[in-house]
Amino acid sequence: QVQLQxxxxxxxxxxxxxxxxxxxxxxxxxxxxxxxxxRQPPGKGLEWIGSIFHGGNSYYKPSLKGRxxxxxxTSRNHFSLKLNSVTAADxxxxxxxxxxxxxxxxTSPDALDLWGQGTMVTVSS
Amino acid sequence: QxxxxxxPSASGTPGQRVTISCSGSSSNIGTYTVNWYQHLPGTAPKxxxxxxxxxxxxxxxxxxxxxxxxxxxxxxxGLHSEDEADYYCAAWDDSxxxxxVFGGGTKLTVL
Numbered sequence: 001q002v003q004l005q006x007x008x009x010x011x012x013x014x015x016x017x018x019x020x021x022x023x024x025x026x027x028x029x030x031x032x033x034x035x036x037x038x039r040q041p042p043g044k045g046l047e048w049i050g051s052i053f054h055g056g057n058s059y060y061k062p063s064l065k066g067r068x069x070x071x072x073x074t075s076r077n078h079f080s081l082k083l084n085s086v087t088a089a090d091x092x093x094x095x096x097x098x099x100x101x102x103x104x105x106x107t108s109p110d111a112l113d114l115w116g117q118g119t120m121v122t123v124s125s
Numbered sequence: 126q127x128x129x130x131x132x133p134s135a136s137g138t139p140g141q142r143v144t145i146s147c148s149g150s151s152s153n154i155g156t157y158t159v160n161w162y163q164h165l166p167g168t169a170p171k172x173x174x175x176x177x178x179x180x181x182x183x184x185x186x187x188x189x190x191x192x193x194x195x196x197x198x199x200x201x202x203g204l205h206s207e208d209e210a211d212y213y214c215a216a217w218d219d220s221x222x223x224x225x226v227f228g229g230g231t232k233l234t235v236l
Contacts, residue, residue, distance in 0.1 A: 038170075045127060046162070046170065046213055048225035062221045095170065108217075109225070111160040111175035118169065 002026040004096050004116035012090075014125045018083040022096030022116055023076075030054045030074040034099035034109035037070060037081045039092040040118075047092075051099050051109035052079065059109055086123045093118040128153060129214055129228035136234040142202040145231045147214030149195050153226060157217040159197040161190055164211045164230075173212075174199060201233075209235045 008020035022035070029035055036051030036059075050060035052070045060068050064083070072079045083090060096116040099109035130148040137143040147159065161174040172181050174190035177197065189200045197216075201208055214228040 045230040046164070046215075046227045048215075048227065051225075059223060062224055065222075097170075100175065108223075110158075111172055111215075112162070112170070113172045113175070113181060115169040115171070 002098070002114055004098065004114060006094060006096050006116045006119040008094075008119060008121070010120055011122050011124055012086055014087055014123055015085055018081070018086050018090060018121055018123070020081045020094055020096070020119065020121070021078050022080070023078045024098075025077075027098075028074070029072050029077050029079060032101065034059075034101060034107075035070070035072060035079045035096070036099055036109060036112075037068075037094060037096055038112065038115075039094045041089070041092040049081065049083075049094075053101070053107060053109075057107060088123050088125065091121065091123045093120050127229040128218055128224075128226040129216065131212075131214060131228035131231045133229065134232045134234065136236055137201075137204045138236045139204055139206060141204045142200060143204060143233065145199045145201075145212050145214075145233070147197045147199075147228050149197075149216060149218075149226075151195060152220040153195075153216040153218040154192065154197055155195040156219065159190065159192050160215045161188075161197075161199045162213045162215065163208075164213065166211070170213070204235055206235045209233055 034051040037049040052058040097112040098114040102110040164170040
């Protein structure tokens with residue numbers, strides 16, 4: 001079956017760049033769907049970060065735009081998140097997820113139908 | 126503060142029917158479809174309902190979703206102890222160049 005697995009450093013220093021990778025097994029990231037990231041700060045709810053289609057079309061949370069970049073590596077069948085200039089507010093469990101596709105000619109990410117287990121990232125000062 | 130509003134908690138006894146509500150506005154629920162997620166802390170969130178009322182394969186028909194105007198609801202009938210989890214609604218919001226917004230989550234306790 002299709003599985004997603006996050007990996008990356010659990011501790012990042014303030015002002016540096018957070019880098020996470022999501023390995024996809026059982027499905028090709030170039031075969032459709034949007035792929036992206038959502039996070040959950042401690043004691044808070046879910047917050048969508050962004051999603052990308054393998055062809056390059058991407059969407060980001062407006063408040064994170066400029067700091068967040070999601071990319072897809074079809075050769076390794078994984079996708080990645082880079083979040084720069086991190087602060088303590090970026091401390092969270094980060095989940096990678098697959099998103100259904102809305103639209104045909106012009107597409108956008110829809111419901112997140114498959115998620116990874118999540119990885120905790122702490123930003124330290 | 127979340128763009129979509131959910132009650133922080135709900136409860137019910139086994140076998141009961143419970144409803145979780147989600148309130149939004151014309152820029153999100155009023156225009157776009159609603160999705161619902163079930164999340165047990167420490168595990169991967171699970172898609173329960175998409176397009177307001179569609180269940181992904183494998184989700185029991187005890188779970189149902191509905192939408193009216195700028196509000197949506199998730200109903201769980203025949204409550205099971207394993208339904209104890211956090212439930213989140215989500216919708217696209219077009220007020221600021223587009224954004225997926227979640228509700229703050231409702232913690233469901235099975236008494």
